[in-house]
Amino acid sequence: MNKPLPPSQSKEFSLSDQDFEKVAEFAHKNFGLAMSSSKKPLVSSRLARRLRQLNITDFQSYIKQLDGPNAGQERNELLSLLTTNVTHFFREPHHFDTLRDETLPPLLEQARRGGRVRIWSAGCSTGQEPYSIAMLLRSMCPEVSNLDVKILGTDIDPVVVNTAKAAKYQLDDLAQLPKEYKPKDLTGDTMPDNIRSMITFGTLNLIEPFPFKGKFDAIFCRNVAIYFDTPTQQKVWSAFQKALNPGGYLFIGHSERMSGPAATHLTTAGVTTYINNPT
Numbered sequence: 001m002n003k004p005l006p007p008s009q010s011k012e013f014s015l016s017d018q019d020f021e022k023v024a025e026f027a028h029k030n031f032g033l034a035m036s037s038s039k040k041p042l043v044s045s046r047l048a049r050r051l052r053q054l055n056i057t058d059f060q061s062y063i064k065q066l067d068g069p070n071a072g073q074e075r076n077e078l079l080s081l082l083t084t085n086v087t088h089f090f091r092e093p094h095h096f097d098t099l100r101d102e103t104l105p106p107l108l109e110q111a112r113r114g115g116r117v118r119i120w121s122a123g124c125s126t127g128q129e130p131y132s133i134a135m136l137l138r139s140m141c142p143e144v145s146n147l148d149v150k151i152l153g154t155d156i157d158p159v160v161v162n163t164a165k166a167a168k169y170q171l172d173d174l175a176q177l178p179k180e181y182k183p184k185d186l187t188g189d190t191m192p193d194n195i196r197s198m199i200t201f202g203t204l205n206l207i208e209p210f211p212f213k214g215k216f217d218a219i220f221c222r223n224v225a226i227y228f229d230t231p232t233q234q235k236v237w238s239a240f241q242k243a244l245n246p247g248g249y250l251f252i253g254h255s256e257r258m259s260g261p262a263a264t265h266l267t268t269a270g271v272t273t274y275i276n277n278p279t
């Protein structure tokens, strides 16, 4: 935890409207984030903390650090400051009920007949979402590791992607996993190998064109697009719709809304749940 600063130091940085605009423009162009002026106090205090860590005394010098060939690391730091990585296992459980009762049974049938099943957790943060999907799959189909069923977990932030790959979690969080999904061989703090082997993790910025050839049977993109402005959200929804097989499912976050051209190709199938129409 950061120590509270003495009053003489706490006001040493001031983010002018112009500097805020520059940060907001940078975040929009590079990460798709929408930052209205109401976010200025939050951005200002989080950035001030970062400047102190870096021993930089003004925002303009900081903004300069975000450009240039070696700026990657600082861009990621900025993204982490502006967004949250909060996630947990089986978050928004109604989506996992739909996955268990409606989405997966025909897909597992398809996989047992030799077919391929692909599920994407887009904006997966530290991995609890794709691991929840993997645990659910294995509870429904113990032999799933022998089938062509794969999960992809991606996030723009390489730090959270590395945490997800490590598959190590707080024992308290693992103790709260629903009994029916908790793998019997999960005894310590690390996900068992047969769960880990179902998931591939990678970094991916959702506002850039997707690099995949094949399509997905289900896409989870929850509590990510909430940071995007409406045009960016609609672009991302359309890209997901095009990346889904006919009949594929799209799950979005509880405070996100489907809109734009994608909405005409998707049928509502429950709360924040959509099915891609057959073409």
Ligand SMILES: C[S@@+](CC[C@H](N)C(=O)[O-])C[C@H]1O[C@@H](n2cnc3c(N)ncnc32)[C@H](O)[C@@H]1O
Pocket: 031, 032, 083, 084, 085, 086, 087, 088, 091, 122, 123, 124, 125, 126, 129, 154, 155, 156, 157, 160, 204, 205, 206, 207, 221, 222, 223, 224, 227, 253
């Ligand atoms: C609140 S977490 C959501 C995690 C999980 N989907 C859930 O609902 O529990 C939001 C994640 O979105 C990621 N993110 C933000 N902007 C992104 C972008 N442009 N492309 C990909 N991921 C992004 C953040 O790094 C963060 O890990």
